[in-house]
Amino acid sequence: MSPKGTSCGAPAMAEIRNYTINFGPQHPAAHGVLRLVLELDGEVVQRADPHIGLLHRATEKLAENKTWLQSVPYMDRLDYVSMMCNEHAYVMAIEKLLGIEVPLRAQYIRVMLDELTRILNHLLAVGTHALDIGAMTMVLYTFREREDLMDVYEAVSGARMHAAYYRPGGVYRDLPERMPRYEVNKFKSAATVARLNESRQGSLLDFVEDFTNRFPAYVDEYETLLTDNRIWKQRTVGVGVVSPERALALGFTGPMLRGSGVEWDLRKKQPYEVYDRVDFDIPVGVNGDCYDRYLVRIEEMRQSNRIVRQCVDWLRKNPGPVITDNHKVAPPPREKMKGSMEELIHHFKLFTEGMHVPAGEAYAAIEHPKGEFGVYLISDGANMPYRMKLRPPGFVHLAALEEMTKGHMIADVVAVIGTMDIVFGDIDR
């Protein structure tokens, strides 16, 4: 504005108006395809309107046209950083409708893998949150450990991410006796491979146990980088504060609720599988800001590590079946199928027509790393669900974005998105 303009009476401030900007959908800090329409007054957010659905694949509608078993792999693709937890809620809902028992060993395997998944998820959440607000190094450290856990996924299921390992009635197969090893190639020298294979000489359980021994020291490293870091605290302390009452009203669950000081964890309050047999604590925050939620996630990783170790001890001592022997639900083993006509028919019916689930409705919820992940199933007795509704935790949290960012600077929007641990696979479904 020219100096002439001020002289004709209008004050210079009148020229500044609110303006609207588009944040995303292709913004690296948007954690996927979030389009955020921000109305700004200078740098202060006046209004934030998230536009979601850019990754909508109608998983729920697809499930209505697939057999119960065929939908399991779709669950991995919901929240694609905590794959097995999504499957868990889905198979639990089916098991509730069927009224079948899951073998104890399968329950321990599920709990162990759920907790490894929680670590996997929090590593990504904390790592990328730090990356978004300037601490580049963090993500390099957390992805180092994620690599080990991805190897666990691959060893148990054959896939690094989309495992499809949980089945109604148990898990697909028992844990492998031998942990796969690296081989020398043009990218990895013999010395590197020897170092990498050091912890992979035994079974999967040996590898997981070795991981649990190493992991607390890694968490200390993350804390050295962030917990007392002045810049990290300046960006997170007092940002995105949610009071406990407000957190409940907004439907928050998981670390978002616990960060506000509400002691609520489904693993303790409504225990499923064997969570009532393992020993762990629930961390809660005090101030309900981004920093407290970060501390909650860090402590949850330590607690998950404790649970994993207890599961490893139990699983070593107690061999047994890992899937129900009700062949109306789970297929018979391959050997039996080759020798018995009845088992062959069971197998054929299960993989063509699929199982039938008694009419009724069930809601199963688990303490997913991000909050409460629920699956609501309505069955009318057919070989596919009549209606499936997924309750993604991130959807509810993102709905509160406007309330959490109003009056904050635009840079804090990124901090708030990071603290919500947004993944679009489950928000858009």
Next chain:
Amino acid sequence: MSARLEILCQNLQNALGERIKDLKTALGEVTLEVSAAGCLETARILRDHPDLRFEQLIDLCGVDYSTHGDGARDGKRYAAVSHLLSVSKNWRLRLRVFAPDDGFPVIASVNGIWPSAGWFEREAFDLYGILFEGHVDLRRILTDYGFVGHPFRKDFPLSGYVEMRYDPDQKRVIYQPVTIEPREVTPRIIREENYGDVPQGDFLRGAGHG
């Protein structure tokens, strides 16, 4: 039925009385059905009554019952099903409200009682076309800008009506009618009772491992 669920049912009876259309317990879950008229007041009682205290609306979804049981069911077509959670009492409740008019489904919005309902109601409106009366911002949420129809209704085909592609001649993205044939991989079947000589309810609960 566990003792806690009995207490919950009793408290619901005391607090709601005449408002209850149906109250069932199955698979360890309590389902409450109320009529659309006055459901807002019911919701308020559920949240504020000292013996109920459902502070959280965990989930709200639309359901289209038109082909339930292959059309064997009669009754209203659309319902909004909510899952409520009480953090202080540690219990859950499923709340079902049927929309009185199948042609123009309208249900009162509970957005003012539980703010978390806001997006869930937008979603149910988007996918099922259920209108939530009193909602402050009832826009589509998951489908594309300018989408026509309500895709989760049972009469909406799985492959939809339009597809999008880049048109090299016009040098822009265009919409056109879908070119793929609808395809059924596994047919949907409801088996009669005692199919395969085993009583339906029994074989799943009786046989099992161990």
